Amino acid sequence: MTDSITWEAPDGDHPARRVSRRSMAAVAAGRKDEWLALFAPDAVVQDPVGPSMMDPSGNGHCGRGGIGRWWDQNFGAVSRFHFRITDSFANGPCCANIASITMWLGDSGATMLVDCVVIYTVGDDGLITSIRAHWEPDRAMATITNP
Numbered sequence: 001m002t003d004s005i006t007w008e009a010p011d012g013d014h015p016a017r018r019v020s021r022r023s024m025a026a027v028a029a030g031r032k033d034e035w036l037a038l039f040a041p042d043a044v045v046q047d048p049v050g051p052s053m054m055d056p057s058g059n060g061h062c063g064r065g066g067i068g069r070w071w072d073q074n075f076g077a078v079s080r081f082h083f084r085i086t087d088s089f090a091n092g093p094c095c096a097n098i099a100s101i102t103m104w105l106g107d108s109g110a111t112m113l114v115d116c117v118v119i120y121t122v123g124d125d126g127l128i129t130s131i132r133a134h135w136e137p138d139r140a141m142a143t144i145t146n147p
Contacts, residue, residue, distance in 0.1 A: 004028030004081055009088035009097065016095035017088055019128055020120040028081045032071050036064050040127040045070060047133035048116075054137075060130075080104040093129075094121045109147035114140045 005024050011017065019038055026035035044060040045067050051058035054074060061070040080103070087098040101114045116135035123129045 004083065006082070006084045009085045011088070012090065014090035014095060015126050016093060016120045016122045017090045017097075019122055019126060020088075020095050020097055020118070023120065023128065023131070024081075024083045024085075027075070028083065030075075032068065032075075035071070036068055038128050039064055039067060040123055040125070040129050043067065043127070043129050043131075045131045045133075047074075047118075047131060048135050048137060049132050052137055077106055078103045079106055093123070094119055096120075105144070111143075111145050112140055113143040 005021070005028060007021070023035060023038055026032075026038065042063055044062050046055070046058075046060035047070070048054070049058075054070070055061065061067050082102040084100045084102075085097050086100070089096045096117055096119045099114075099116050099118055101116065103112045103114070104110070105112060114135050116133050118134070119130075119132045120128060121130045121132075
């Protein structure tokens with residue numbers, strides 16, 4: 001797909017798996033509008049799932065407007081992404097990817113690694129109705145390295 005995605009998982013054709021790969025490619029390329037177009041109008045992003053500093057209520061970011069604001073607040077400081085998918089389970093309307101995501105923070109060369117399980121759910125139209133990313137912010141913050 002791109003050199004920003006290393007896919008080591010099963011890749012049988014499935015609507016949610018297809019859109020998960022398109023989502024990662026758009027994020028890695030910094031194409032916000034392309035990414036938002038993958039979502040149903042009433043979609044929800046929980047990244048991470050539950051209350052966190054990124055979502056104190058734990059209710060997620062709702063609709064393309066809310067999801068777009070979440071992008072601005074969280075991806076603005078990331079200069080580069082690399083997604084490594086080591087496993088992928090697709091069934092029903094969902095795909096769960098086991099991932100390690102390396103993020104380069106600004107121009108400093110600092111990196112952070114997020115090990116996670118990301119569950120994509122799609123509607124009959126193939127649009128994302130939810131993304132639920134399971135990861136632990138404290139674990140991710142502990143991986144920050146400065147060159």
